[in-house]
Amino acid sequence: MEARKESGDDGIAEILAAVGPRLRRMRTARGMTLTAVAGRTGLSVSALSRVETGNRQPTLDILIPLAQVYRVTLDQLVAPPQTGDPRVNLRPRSLAGGGTIVPLTGYPGRVQVFKHVLGPRAPRLVSHPGHAWLHVLAGRLRLLLDDDEHILVPGETAQFDPVTPHWFGPADGGTVEILHLFGPQGERPVDRTLPGSGPSLGP
Missing domain, CATH: 2.60.120.10 (Jelly Rolls)
Known part of the structure; x- marks a missing residue:
């Protein structure tokens, strides 16, 4: 019983340890600074920084406003990342x-x-x-x-x-x-024209 408990504790610790880096990836992928996220969530920059670096445990009062800002579910913030090709289960x-x-x-x-x-x-x-x-x-x-x-x-x-x-x-x-x-509103592809690539075509 004790061995199973320790195994379960290790699994939870592993999931929680992955939350901070995942939050950082989500923030940087959206081009947002800690200050910008703090302004939209009401959380302090120091609290956000400590969560991202793993120095503070992510709690619901932190995760819920972050999920709203990043437009994801709580499961996507906390659950272990999926492996393999994400298109496998998609159907025409x-x-x-x-x-x-x-x-x-x-x-x-x-x-x-x-x-x-x-x-x-x-x-x-x-x-x-x-x-x-x-x-x-x-x-x-x-x-x-x-x-x-x-x-x-x-x-x-x-x-x-x-x-x-x-x-x-x-x-x-x-x-x-x-x-x-x-x-969705506010989210769009980033059009980066590289030297020598020529202008984009559009209507």
Whole structure:
């Protein structure tokens, strides 16, 4: 019995020890400083620093506001990180308006990546918060942004605020294949143009 108890204690200690580095990775991945996180959570910079470095045990009064700021669940803060390919359990699904979507990531509250294969369908403008980024892999894409129409060919990209009424689909009677990155409000892909790479293409 005692051996099992010690084993369980070691497991809990290992999970708690992983929380601090995970919090630091989440913060730096979002480009946030300790001061910025402190301002949004009401926690002190010193408390956040001690948790990240493992000098203070993470408690619910610290983890809950951090989960809200980082837009993740408490399980994602505390549970051991998953191993292996995160795409293994993801499945294609059919779209009501026609076509197929394949989720390529599974990170709630962060930028999501999908592969779309879209067939002919009638335009229907929609509007919602967030940020959208499209990249054409094959075919020709027709993108409607309110009263504006854009045609994109393979290799071209477009970024837009989906609060603007929008729709996208094939530009002709065939199919179009695209990568679609979508982030909640305030989360978007970082567009970093490197020397010699040329300008980004978009609408």
